[in-house]
Amino acid sequence: MRFERAHHHTWRKIKSGLVSTIAFVSALLVIAPLGLVFFHLLVNGAGSVNWDFFTKLPAPVGAAGGGMVNAIVGTLELLALAGAIGIPVGVLGGIYLAEYGSARINSILRFLADVLNGIPSITWGVVVYGLVVLRFKGFSAYAGGLALSLIMIPLILRTTEEVVLLVPNGYREAALALGVSRWKTIVHIVMKTASKGIITGILLALARVGGETAPLLFTAFGNRFWNHSLSQPIAALPLQIFTYAISPYDDWHRQAWAGALVLVTGVFCVNVIVRVLTRGRAASVV
């Protein structure tokens, strides 16, 4: 009897060790791609990230040097356009879901937002191509920004809703009991209390669409030169990387690696900012 018990004990220990080993290996497998990506980008791209890369236009085929300044600026312009549409619509929509509306309509809207979040990004490119590019007979920065904003809206909407719902009801009641109107309560009390969370949602959405290529293929289209009008095609970092990566030229491949390194670093920086912003999360309310 005693022997058997000891036996069970060992067997249990082995099982426990086995499972935790599997869990540990799985965790490594999750992190490994990130490490591999960074490693590869550094090895292949770091050599080409230099001052020229950030200040010069792409060089013609065969000519050495050149940079991607137009693509970097283009991505920032596209993000600004996408944000100008996506942030107000997403935030206001999230506030509507959290503060107004009936439970039934809200659950439908919430479900639709989740469906939208799951739609492949290239679909948005096609939709905007049909709606905007064909109608106005041309690729443009506006079309690219719109496609990106459509991806941002459901993301921002859901995060805004969640953080606004986290604001304790006591604060709303306290403000309303002072004779403050409903909308002022929402703007000055609820949104202010949830501001960190809302900003976090916006930044994550910007980081997410900043790296999108597919929705820009038939909207922003890309541009080897400076974009002088938002109604003209515009360069974007992911598009430039795509074009360069599938080209047959070694020079361009190196540039593509460098572009990818810059893009990933940018997204990484945004994530770090978000971490810093949300550090006091447990202490503050949202």
Added chain:
Amino acid sequence: MDNLTMTTPERTVMEDVDQPAEPPPADESAPACTFRVKNLSIWYGEKRAIDNVTLDIVSNAVSAIIGPSGCGKSTFIRALNRMHELVPKTRVEGTVLLHGEDLYSNDVDPAIVRRRVGMVFQKSNPFPTMSIGENVIVGLRLNGVRDRKFLNERLEKSLRMAALWDEVKDDLHKPGTSLSGGQQQRLCIARALAVEPEVLLMDEPCSALDPIATAKIEELIYELKAKYTIVTVTHNMQQAGRISDYTAFFYLGRLIEFGPTTKIFTNPSERQTEDYITGRFG
């Protein structure tokens, strides 16, 4: 008035409409009333939370609402500044007159009602994004007051009335949530007083506080009744006895008994009141 009627009849009609109804002539011996609640019933959806309650709340006195959990105490006190309307699907019957004006008539804005009838909640809730000073004047600021000097005066006055000024005068820029529980509750009282209401409603203001902080709030309530009409909900029978001038006993949404606190506690007319006060149920 008669002159006006002769010369400009249309205008007088307009004025009559705008004027609040005159309160009924007060009986000389009866104390002045802030609220006159008549046949008040409140439903949450199908559930009737308040059942045909009629009572008068005396001015510059403390009225305590007591009763077991779920008896409608909180609903009743919230009906006095229309806060219960935040729950969807509420329905009200009967009238609540504040100095003769019906709170529930169609042209009354609930925000204006709440400016005149302030409220302090069970759980202290200073705004976490604001400093102590900002918390006190937020009601005025969000209602459009910009004058810095006026705001500063009101800030000090409100904190003094809430017996908090001496403790926080050097820390006005610190977050409101950095204060202790009792101080936070007095900060919430100061915040409510800053908009200069006529009435202060308190929904179990001490139930989350330790005995010392509770004593301070009770002392404060006693001082405040010189200027304000106070209605407080309490679970604590001794507290109701200590601080209130009038006591209303609610049970299952009905007002069982209402009268001077000394009478309710020493010689209640209803059996249920006596049973509750002596701790036989609830």
